Amino acid sequence: MTVEEFKERGPEGMEAASLSLRALWSDYKGDWNAAHDLLQDDMTPDGSWVHAYLHRKEGDDANAGYWYRRAGKSAAIGTLDTEWERIVHELLADQSGK
Helix, strand or coil: HHHHHHHHHHHHHHCCCCCHHHHHHHHCCCCCCHHHHHCCCCCHHHHHHHHHHHHHCCCCCCHHHHHHHHHCCCCCCCCCHHHHHHHHHHHHHCCCCC
């Protein structure tokens, strides 16, 4: 699946997706709170990476830094849109086994 196909999915298309992908989809659809709520108890590296992105988007760089460290990732320096697409692309690739 491409990032563009991911963006076009409806809620029913997200039921089998990982929490991280569901959170990114919710954020894309404009529901930051739902995205954040999905990840509250997800301490996986992927969940931590998305959590970091969400706090960066919120403007809470200190909290984002904590989550980037938990994820084992460097803090993003590009645009939020670029980071969102990069995360989706990597998680979709991991999901498909590439």
